[in-house]
Amino acid sequence: VISDEKALAFKSYIERIQATGDNIVVVNFLPDILLLKYRICFDPLLLHPDGMSILTAEYPVKIAIENFLKNLPFNGELSVEALENVIQEVNGVRDLQKLEVSSQWIEPGTGYGLFQPVEISRIPKSGRFKIEDWSGIEYINYQPAE
Known part of the structure; x- marks a missing residue:
């Protein structure tokens, strides 16, 4: 589990680099x-x-x-x-x-x-x-x- 700030930054990064049409879900649960x-x-x-x-x-x-x-x-x-x-x-x-x-x-x-x-x-x-x-x-x- 990573902090909320790091999770938000990571999700933003993934959204920028993912290919069009890809649906990537980031799971950050215990x-x-x-x-x-x-x-x-x-x-x-x-x-x-x-x-x-x-x-x-x-x-x-x-x-x-x-x-x-x-x-x-x-x-x-x-x-x-x-x-x-x-x-x-x-x-x-x-x-x-x-x-x-x-x-x-x-x-x-x-x-x-x-x-x-x-x-x-x-x-x-x-x-x-x-x-x-x-x-x-x-x-x-x-x-x-x-």
């Missing part, structure tokens, strides 16, 4: 908020119950999700299946259960709306996603029933 709720089955030899790596003292699931969000396509489209594949590839993750994937975005003049479920994929209104609350990711040492 990021859409992504809410993730997953139950992650972890390997206790590799991860602590809070998701921290025993070897590196980092949070590999969080890092993988952040990298995934940074590398979304140009339009920012988030695929739930692709996100889950990235999580399952993390060393120490045995399995996962999706509980909820939702997002909310800013409506001009009213602020953020309510969280809306993301079924298969979503293109963010602002062009990008941000996770503010990581508490929806729960780590469990799951043992299958016999």
Whole structure:
């Protein structure tokens, strides 16, 4: 997000240089908020119950999700299946259960709306996603029933 003065100057510049007939829309919103709720089955030899790596003292699931969000396509489209594949590839993750994937975005003049479920994929209104609350990711040492 850039200041209103810079946004106005940028919009004016774009209007001057755009080709006749082109319609360019400049979006200068705060990021859409992504809410993730997953139950992650972890390997206790590799991860602590809070998701921290025993070897590196980092949070590999969080890092993988952040990298995934940074590398979304140009339009920012988030695929739930692709996100889950990235999580399952993390060393120490045995399995996962999706509980909820939702997002909310800013409506001009009213602020953020309510969280809306993301079924298969979503293109963010602002062009990008941000996770503010990581508490929806729960780590469990799951043992299958016999």
